[in-house]
Amino acid sequence: MRSLFFYSKIYFRYLSQYLKSRLEYRADVLIQIVSALSAQIGTLIFVLTIFNHIPDINGWSYGEILFIYGFSQTSMALFSMFFSNLINLGRLYILDGNLDRVLLRPLPPLLQIIIERLDIGSFSTLALGFGALSYAAVKLNLSFSYHLLFFFVVLIFSAVLILGGVVLILVSLTFWVKDPTGAIAWPLMTIRDFAKYPITIYSAPLQVFLSWILPLAFTSFYPATLFLERTDYIFHVRMTPLIALLTWGIGLFIWKRGLQRYESAGS
Amino acid sequence: MALIEVETLTKTFKISKRREGLSGALMNLVKREYQFVQAVDNISFHVEQGETLGYIGPNGAGKSTTIKILTGILTPTEGRVEVNGLVPHKQRRQHVKNIGVVFGQRSQLWWDIAVIEAFTLLRDIYEVSKNDFQKQLKKFDEVLEIGPLLHIPVRKLSLGQRVRCDIAASLLHNPPVVFLDEPTIGLDVAVKSNIREFIKEMNASLGTTIILTTHDLSDIEYLCQRTLIIDQGKIIFDGDLEKAKNELARKRKIQIDLYEHIDIDVIREKLNIAQLEFTKRNDYSLTISFDKNEISAINIIQTILDHFHPRDMKIEEPTIEAVVKEIYSEDI
Amino acid sequence: MRVSILISLFVMENLRKSWRHLRIYIRFSKIRFVDKLSYRAHFFLVLTEYLLIVIVSYFLWKAILTDGRVIRGYSLKDMVTYVAIAGVFRFFINEFSGAISREMGGQYRTGELIMNLLKPVSYQLYIYFHAFGGILFHSVFRIVPVLTLWALLVGLTAPDHLAIFLTSLVLGALVHAGIAFLVGLTIFYVEDNSGILHATSAIIELLSGTLIPLVMYPAWLVSTMNYLPFRFIFYQPMEIYLGHLGKEAGIAVLCAQTVWVFALSTAGYFLFKNSIQKITIQGG
Numbered sequence: 022m023r024s025l026f027f028y029s030k031i032y033f034r035y036l037s038q039y040l041k042s043r044l045e046y047r048a049d050v051l052i053q054i055v056s057a058l059s060a061q062i063g064t065l066i067f068v069l070t071i072f073n074h075i076p077d078i079n080g081w082s083y084g085e086i087l088f089i090y091g092f093s094q095t096s097m098a099l100f101s102m103f104f105s106n107l108i109n110l111g112r113l114y115i116l117d118g119n120l121d122r123v124l125l126r127p128l129p130p131l132l133q134i135i136i137e138r139l140d141i142g143s144f145s146t147l148a149l150g151f152g153a154l155s156y157a158a159v160k161l162n163l164s165f166s167y168h169l170l171f172f173f174v175v176l177i178f179s180a181v182l183i184l185g186g187v188v189l190i191l192v193s194l195t196f197w198v199k200d201p202t203g204a205i206a207w208p209l210m211t212i213r214d215f216a217k218y219p220i221t222i223y224s225a226p227l228q229v230f231l232s233w234i235l236p237l238a239f240t241s242f243y244p245a246t247l248f249l250e251r252t253d254y255i256f257h258v259r260m261t262p263l264i265a266l267l268t269w270g271i272g273l274f275i276w277k278r279g280l281q282r283y284e285s286a287g288s
Numbered sequence: 289m290a291l292i293e294v295e296t297l298t299k300t301f302k303i304s305k306r307r308e309g310l311s312g313a314l315m316n317l318v319k320r321e322y323q324f325v326q327a328v329d330n331i332s333f334h335v336e337q338g339e340t341l342g343y344i345g346p347n348g349a350g351k352s353t354t355i356k357i358l359t360g361i362l363t364p365t366e367g368r369v370e371v372n373g374l375v376p377h378k379q380r381r382q383h384v385k386n387i388g389v390v391f392g393q394r395s396q397l398w399w400d401i402a403v404i405e406a407f408t409l410l411r412d413i414y415e416v417s418k419n420d421f422q423k424q425l426k427k428f429d430e431v432l433e434i435g436p437l438l439h440i441p442v443r444k445l446s447l448g449q450r451v452r453c454d455i456a457a458s459l460l461h462n463p464p465v466v467f468l469d470e471p472t473i474g475l476d477v478a479v480k481s482n483i484r485e486f487i488k489e490m491n492a493s494l495g496t497t498i499i500l501t502t503h504d505l506s507d508i509e510y511l512c513q514r515t516l517i518i519d520q521g522k523i524i525f526d527g528d529l530e531k532a533k534n535e536l537a538r539k540r541k542i543q544i545d546l547y548e549h550i551d552i553d554v555i556r557e558k559l560n561i562a563q564l565e566f567t568k569r570n571d572y573s574l575t576i577s578f579d580k581n582e583i584s585a586i587n588i589i590q591t592i593l594d595h596f597h598p599r600d601m602k603i604e605e606p607t608i609e610a611v612v613k614e615i616y617s618e619d620i
Numbered sequence: 621m622r623v624s625i626l627i628s629l630f631v632m633e634n635l636r637k638s639w640r641h642l643r644i645y646i647r648f649s650k651i652r653f654v655d656k657l658s659y660r661a662h663f664f665l666v667l668t669e670y671l672l673i674v675i676v677s678y679f680l681w682k683a684i685l686t687d688g689r690v691i692r693g694y695s696l697k698d699m700v701t702y703v704a705i706a707g708v709f710r711f712f713i714n715e716f717s718g719a720i721s722r723e724m725g726g727q728y729r730t731g732e733l734i735m736n737l738l739k740p741v742s743y744q745l746y747i748y749f750h751a752f753g754g755i756l757f758h759s760v761f762r763i764v765p766v767l768t769l770w771a772l773l774v775g776l777t778a779p780d781h782l783a784i785f786l787t788s789l790v791l792g793a794l795v796h797a798g799i800a801f802l803v804g805l806t807i808f809y810v811e812d813n814s815g816i817l818h819a820t821s822a823i824i825e826l827l828s829g830t831l832i833p834l835v836m837y838p839a840w841l842v843s844t845m846n847y848l849p850f851r852f853i854f855y856q857p858m859e860i861y862l863g864h865l866g867k868e869a870g871i872a873v874l875c876a877q878t879v880w881v882f883a884l885s886t887a888g889y890f891l892f893k894n895s896i897q898k899i900t901i902q903g904g
Binding site: 066205 | 669673679686691823
């Protein structure tokens with residue numbers, strides 16, 4: 022209990038420090054917001070344009086596609102908000118030796134890395150995702166209950182954890198694969214595009230891959246079906262929190278093993 | 289039991305070799321060649337509480353690797369390390385509460401925030417009470433003069449200012465063991481002596497154990513009773529460098545400038561001592577080298593004064609650099 | 621007779637000179653080319669990444685254009701080719717953004733840009749050729765393998781007018797380089813232009829047609845884009861490839877591209893001159 026209090030205190034201290042330092046460069050903040058938006062808005066424009074010409078994609082209506090997109094975008098934005106620094110772990114920390122500084126402090130290193138940076142741009146993508154989600158929900162006239170709200174929170178939380186866990190696994194590999202660009206997790210940001218659309222459009226092997234090997238379908242499509250009242254995927258919906266725990270477990274294991282191989286920069 | 293115990297410590301790194309040119313780059317894409325480098329090779333030493341230990345050696349000798357193992361950053365390949373009864377890389381979080389670390393070449397403070405903000409953040413992390421914190425700040429201000437720097441963002445500090453703040457930051461929690469890795473590198477003389485003074489005072493008043501790596505041997509002369517010299521991963525000297533200077537560097541040189549034209553044969557005849565080496569510098573100046581344990585400098589000087597008209601005389605003490613060089617060369 | 625020998629000697633001499641010049645610039649290309657090879661893990665990672673982009677778009681379009689649906693003249697068969705080439709074309713977009721715009725920013729900050737001004741070469745050409753090395757690298761090691769794989773596994777239609785297509789692709793790359801250089805120049809005027817770079821990449825993806833064939837956008841947007849250079853980077857070459865344009869329209873595209881290459885590079889030349897003066901005045 023005491024340590025929970027201690028850690029949340031430290032978290033907010035770090036956060037306020039970070040925001041203070043960011044706000045010194047106001048133009049930067051604006052630029053981050055604009056660039057985050059411009060990187061994410063392409064898919065939305067794509068969907069809007071395509072549905073000008075056709076009524077459905079693989080049996081999924083405009084509203085449903087928008088909802089899945091919104092769910093994916095929301096979980097991704099929350100991921101960037103809390104875990105964005107994990108992506109830098111390879112280059113900034115492992116290869117450039119900033120991990121030295123982190124390891125010299127009496128706090129869990131992963132916690133320090135996560136809280137050292139907050140992606141301000143993610144506020145704008147969160148708004149975008151949540152906007153799409155709400156718009157689609159209204160358009161589809163989806164039912165609402167406190168039950169569903171609770172599930173929504175649990176599922177979004179799980180989705181964020183899955184993304185974080187997968188990134189942690191990939192980034193921890195930098196301890197072994199000493200790629201000087203440290204970009205091992207970057208492709209994931211592209212592969213994530215898979216999760217923006219209903220998984221049913223992909224071939225069977227790809228569906229298996231996206232569900233059970235790189236579980237990105239659990240970060241958007243499967244959880245979203247619960248609210249779209251499609252009952253075919255209820256098993257997957259139930260699995261979502263488990264997958265979240267599993268990916269984090271594996272991620273932490275590889276991270277701990279990797280830390281022993283850490284070589285620090287220079288000699 | 290000693291405060292720091294290092295037994296048969298070894299750290300091996302795997303390094304990939306790069307081939308040159310276009311075809312080399314293509315080959316690298318397919319297959320990499322690796323080589324193993326022993327940064328630290330089977331070293332052992334103990335450090336007692338309250339010691340100030342100098343740790344020196346050429347670049348890439350394994351100094352930083354040792355320090356990083358002792359501070360828990362690196363996991364050793366083989367061997368045993370204990371600091372304060374803790375194994376650094378295993379009980380890392382407990383261990384780092386007991387130590388303070390300064391890397392002169394790399395700040396551990398947050399780049400964008402003011403120094404005082406960084407300090408209060410560290411205060412919270414190390415759970416230092418507000419009272420102790422104020423006391424520490426006051427103490428640091430007295431010697432390191434950091435008072436005026438507290439409200440400046442770290443990135444705007446000069447190197448000397450930054451290192452002073454870094455030292456203060458690493459000592460806020462009053463650790464019993466302090467590692468200083470090149471703390472004076474690139475600093476001007478005034479700041480250097482300021483920092484040395486502070487280290488000496490800390491060791492004397494609090495009994496803090498200090499491990500100091502440096503390139504500046506005058507730091508060692510001023511601060512350390514004991515010095516380890518490491519070269520190519522092995523410890524080649526462990527002891528008092530001042531004593532080593534007396535033992536190893538027995539050669540003394542006297543430089544003599546005369547008003548008259550120098551004739552070495554005449555001088556040799558007058559001195560009439562074997563085992564002297566004469567080097568003529570120019571027509572009016574020469575150097576005499578001798579072993580100080582066998583011949584007294586006074587004898588030589590007296591004889592010169594009696595028979596010639598010296599304009600100037602200088603006795604050259606060997607520098608500590610020369611001593612270290614000699615230790616290296618003996619090692620080879 | 622004599623005059624003609626003199627003239628031909630003169631021409632030869634000048635050709636030799638420009639060849640010598642070109643060889644210097646080609647060395648810049650080679651440096652970049654070798655540099656790109658040196659990151660092994662990165663090499664395969666990026667290759668996988670782009671292959672995956674193509675796969676996502678392929679399945680997406682397969683679902684969109686099911687049952688023989690056609691959108692504004694684009695059938696599934698067209699789109700299978702279109703997405704494959706658009707996917708690998710992202711390498712070009714990244715390369716131009718990285719090796720021109722971002723590189724200029726980096727060099728500006730480290731002071732390398734100023735050092736480069738001291739060399740007896742044109743900075744603009746130097747940075748263009750720097751990017752061409754990367755483009756060549758991508759073509760040889762990424763685009764060719766990915767497209768070959770794609771042709772074997774999924775299928776790829778052959779280009780309609782190969783010569784015109786390739787010419788327009790090269791001219792498109794030059795248009796692209798011109799834009800990237802102008803974007804790179806913003807570093808002289810703002811402290812951090814990474815946001816501008818990101819936004820430009822996104823705009824180029826949208827307006828060059830790599831995300832979606834431009835003709836599918838709403839009519840007002842399509843007509844606006846006729847006045848902008850972006851469509852010449854990718855969309856117009858692809859229209860030639862897919863045979864949506866005849867030979868004559870194709871050649872008209874080449875002419876329009878040439879005009880844009882000239883306009884953008886000239887603008888870059890003068891703006892660079894201006895920006896450089898800004899540094900010297902500041903004494904920075």
